[in-house]
Amino acid sequence: MSTETVHSWAAVDLRAPITPEGRTMVGLLTGFDSRIRDEAGGNDRAGTFPVETFEGFAKTGLMGATVPKELGGLGVGKMYDVAVGLVALAEADASTALALHVQLSRGLTLTYEWRHGPAHVRELAERLLRSMATGEAAVCGGLKDAPGAVTELTPDGSGGWLLSGRKTLVSMAPIATHFFVHALKRAEEGPGTLAVPVVHRDTPGLTVLDNWDGLGMRASGTLDIVFDRCPVPATDILDRGEVGARRDAVLAGQTVSSITMLGIYAGAAQAARDIAVGICARRSSGVPAAARTLIAETDARLYALRTAAGAALLNADALSDDLTGDLDERGRRMMTPFQYAKMTVNELSMRVVNDCLTMVGGLSYSGDHPLARLYRDVRAGSFMQPYSYVDGVDYLSGQALDLDQDNDYMSVRALRSQAPS
Secondary structure, three states, rough: OOOOOOOOOHHHHHOOOOOOHHHHHHHHHHOOHHHHHHHHHHHHHHHOOHHHHHHHHHHHHHOOOOOOOHOOOOOOOHHHHHHHHHHHHHHHHHHHHHHHHHHHHHHHHHHHHHHHHOHHHHHHHHHHHHHHHHOOOOOOEOOOOOOOOOOEEEEEEOOEEEEEEEEEEEHHHHHHOOEEEEEEEEEOOOOOEEEEEEEEEOOOOEOOOOOOOOOOOOOOOOOOEEEEEEOOHHEEEEEEEEEOOOOOOOHHHHHHHHHHHHHHHHHHHHHHHHHHHHHHOOOOOOHHHHHHHHHHHHHHHHHHHHHHHHHHHHHHHHHHHOOOOOHHHHHHHHHHHHHHHHHHHHHHHHHHHHHHHHHHHHOOOOOHHHHHHHHHHHHHHHOOOOOOOOHHHHHHHHHOOOOOOOOOHHHHHHHHHHHHO
């Protein structure tokens, strides 16, 4: 983790938390730095999830960092602070940061449900948040359907529901106790509705596959989950509205659940810079002019990506609790800066890591070199929703051109799944 001096004028570029709770979280994460760094290379090569590190996170309260204090957590409520923590963690290992992001973002979204949801959702959220605070619950999100699969809820005939389908790219899955599964709730007529059933790992019909062999983020425990008529009580389902409803209000929740991830790629880029500059500085023959140029450009790009991310996070924090106005407009005002920042972070972080390999030279072109791991890890950012690069272009160009389009990528996917082949 970076040991640079933090100045008050640097608050926007993710150098330090802005709340006491955030500082507590980052301090706790710092205690794991040496262990995570020592194990990162081996875990990457073997594709091994760092179970013992996450057990340590649970014991120190980090698995409940974003749970409100009233429910036993650390009370970190600012997305900016969560991203600062993920920057620091990703400097040690981006895979570990990605997995912890899953838990921390779920704490943020469940806190909103606990405060603003209908009665049965508030009850469900409180139960999960309290379990997260004690380290008992690790809560994953099942977002993307596996190729050829459509994850669906169908009535069981007695007031409950049955969940069937398959989700892919579910990070932190090896230790997950609960899954938030994005599904299509079938109706007798019409396109159906979007819903999120909460499914316990021990539910009959649920299988966690051990099938991750990713190019990067190899220690993130990103697995497939299969659901075969898993029973789900109606009280454990969060309804998300009709498919094709074109409700931009949902963009606010999607922003909260994902924007802190920007810190992961900022941290990976920072780690690459520190490795490369350190190697250059130790060269007895001096630093060639081309390398010095790349160092200057790298630091400028790092500042640009960190300030873009920081500004978007502060914007999201400012709007997250404001429910007084047009909620569709609020959703767009949160999502649009997020997407500007995401494109900036994705593009510049890849450029930074690539230039760091150039500075170091052929030494870095080895599977066990930390820059090789960062090169693969940082590439994952542009695949992450919302939005992947292609979907992000559609969203931002649609905003610029004032196009009438459905901006809820989950709704768009559901409609595509029902289109005739």
